[in-house]
Amino acid sequence: MPIDQTQEWQALQSHHRTVRDLRMGDLFAGDPERAKRFTLSLGDIRLDYSKNRITEETMTLLRHLAHAADVAGWKERLFAGASVNTSENRPALHTALRQRGGSILVGGKDVIAEIASVRGRMAKFAGAVRDGMWTAHAGTRITDVVHIGIGGSDLGPRMVVEALRPDTAPLRVRFASCLDDAELTSALSGLVPASTLFIVASKSFTTPETLANAILAKNWLLAALREESLVKGHFVALTSKPEMAQRFGVDPANIYPMWDWVGGRYSLWSSIGLPIALALGPEVFDDLLAGAAQMDEHFRTAPLEQNLPATLALLSVWYANFFAAETQIVLTYDWRLRLLPAWLQQAAMESNGKSVDRDGTPVRWATSPVVWGGSGNDGQHAYFQALHQGTHLVPADFLVALTGGPHRRALLANCFAQTEALMRGQDAAEVGPHKAMPGNRPSNAITFERLDAATLGALLAMYEHKTFVEGAIWGIDSFDQWGVELGKVLAARIEPELSPDGRIGIHDSSTASLIETYRRRGR
Numbered sequence: 223m224p225i226d227q228t229q230e231w232q233a234l235q236s237h238h239r240t241v242r243d244l245r246m247g248d249l250f251a252g253d254p255e256r257a258k259r260f261t262l263s264l265g266d267i268r269l270d271y272s273k274n275r276i277t278e279e280t281m282t283l284l285r286h287l288a289h290a291a292d293v294a295g296w297k298e299r300l301f302a303g304a305s306v307n308t309s310e311n312r313p314a315l316h317t318a319l320r321q322r323g324g325s326i327l328v329g330g331k332d333v334i335a336e337i338a339s340v341r342g343r344m345a346k347f348a349g350a351v352r353d354g355m356w357t358a359h360a361g362t363r364i365t366d367v368v369h370i371g372i373g374g375s376d377l378g379p380r381m382v383v384e385a386l387r388p389d390t391a392p393l394r395v396r397f398a399s400c401l402d403d404a405e406l407t408s409a410l411s412g413l414v415p416a417s418t419l420f421i422v423a424s425k426s427f428t429t430p431e432t433l434a435n436a437i438l439a440k441n442w443l444l445a446a447l448r449e450e451s452l453v454k455g456h457f458v459a460l461t462s463k464p465e466m467a468q469r470f471g472v473d474p475a476n477i478y479p480m481w482d483w484v485g486g487r488y489s490l491w492s493s494i495g496l497p498i499a500l501a502l503g504p505e506v507f508d509d510l511l512a513g514a515a516q517m518d519e520h521f522r523t524a525p526l527e528q529n530l531p532a533t534l535a536l537l538s539v540w541y542a543n544f545f546a547a548e549t550q551i552v553l554t555y556d557w558r559l560r561l562l563p564a565w566l567q568q569a570a571m572e573s574n575g576k577s578v579d580r581d582g583t584p585v586r587w588a589t590s591p592v593v594w595g596g597s598g599n600d601g602q603h604a605y606f607q608a609l610h611q612g613t614h615l616v617p618a619d620f621l622v623a624l625t626g627g628p629h630r631r632a633l634l635a636n637c638f639a640q641t642e643a644l645m646r647g648q649d650a651a652e653v654g655p656h657k658a659m660p661g662n663r664p665s666n667a668i669t670f671e672r673l674d675a676a677t678l679g680a681l682l683a684m685y686e687h688k689t690f691v692e693g694a695i696w697g698i699d700s701f702d703q704w705g706v707e708l709g710k711v712l713a714a715r716i717e718p719e720l721s722p723d724g725r726i727g728i729h730d731s732s733t734a735s736l737i738e739t740y741r742r743r744g745r
């Protein structure tokens with residue numbers, strides 16, 4: 223039965239009518255235990271969701287909805303390696319990448335053993351490069367690594383490296399994703415070819431952006447090293463298509479495989495995490511995985527009432543489907559986490575930005591909200607105005623580490639104050655219409671002791687599972703991404719039309735005029 227036809231959905235609709243005008247301020251005033259009542263924790267990660275437009279009954283009804291959508295069944299299938307990616311008929315086993323021990327069979331093979339073997343190779347390689355024991359050619363120590371990949375083959379490792387990068391490290395690791403060669407050129411500035419290692423990360427090894435950048439990198443090396451055979455040693459590939467990487471010219475010994483049951487946006491835990499092991503050390507990569515595994519275990523076993531990812535998902539559904547909130551913001555009060563929203567945009571929107579259910583029937587309910595955000599403190603001086611006084615309801619997640627000296631205390635004060643200001647608002651009768659703030663704007667406060675690898679791993683897994691629960695409730699396939707394909711096909715068609723002698727095909731007048739304007743300039 224479509225989810226919006228269930229009793230549970232309809233009960234939430236009528237409940238919404240009774241609570242939508244409640245003021246959170248009144249709810250706090252009427253219940254001194256409210257913060258405690260609506261706070262969950264796992265280790266030192268604490269989710270205070272009391273500043274939401276909810277009552278106990280709201281949460282109960284949302285949990286009933288989760289039962290109606292068989293979230294428990296989908297969760298079991300996810301962890302067991304069943305084909306939860308229904309449109310592509312394959313499992314989504316990012317949790318297996320973090321699992322220690324046990325076994326999971328896919329196509330008769332134990333993937334846990336395969337994962338352990340690749341992880342062992344990665345750790346050995348990363349350790350050797352960091353120690354200067356592994357050299358590309360002529361015994362020159364590697365000082366710089368340039369990671370080339372896009373989407374899931376870039377956002378995850380880039381964000382983790384930025385978040386945990388130590389002040390001093392044996393290797394400098396940079397990233398380039400975009401087709402605009404300005405990015406790779408900038409990453410290469412000041413680098414010495416003989417001591418630079420390139421990682422080409424592409425699950426499919428067909429992504430045009432990544433291949434074009436890999437060719438640029440190859441030419442940059444060739445110009446200095448002069449011999450193809452020398453260039454080979456400077457490339458490592460991370461891919462589920464090793465034969466294609468080999469065809470590109472990567473030594474089989476330098477290829478680290480991944481599997482088609484790892485979704486691109488869930489792949490930082492696989493060999494795609496190699497730049498993390500190189501930049502931060504293999505033991506830090508292990509800690510990241512261990513933190514994620516802890517969240518997996520919590521998500522798998524904790525009842526809905528205590529389940530952090532499920533609670534975040536239920537709140538998300540509450541606002542998206544009952545308050546018609548179209549966006550959600552993630553605000554990191556930790557500068558090092560500023561790339562988290564970019565990673566999360568892919569994790570959430572590529573997963574749940576769908577309009578048909580698993581059977582291909584159009585859905586009548588909203589799916590993924592638009593996810594946006596950034597460094598919260600910087601945002602205060604830019605877009606927070608709209609959060610406080612704009613016409614849109616934008617549920618917010620605030621993330622902050624509690625550790626730090628007096629300088630950070632001011633940052634923490636700002637973070638806490640923003641959650642209070644959004645909730646409290648300011649009365650027009652007291653301050654006049656221009657300064658009035660409606661308040662009653664919801665937020666989650668996610669705090670943790672310090673931003674270390676284990677905590678980061680747990681936070682990322684928390685958001686992955688939040689996305690999964692949302693998708694289960696919306697009845698969609700959270701693991702395919704067919705919507706990205708048409709643009710790729712059209713770009714491949716238009717590219718030859720941009721060359722001076724290319725034949726321009728049939729287009730609408732706008733696209734045709736873009737192509738012609740470009741071509742006229744070239745003449």
Ligand code: F6P
Pocket residue numbers: 372373374375423424425426427428429432486487572703706
């Ligand atoms: O175009 C979207 C996408 O397929 C993402 O899902 C993926 O993370 C990204 O491109 C990169 O793909 P690949 O790792 O195959 O190069």
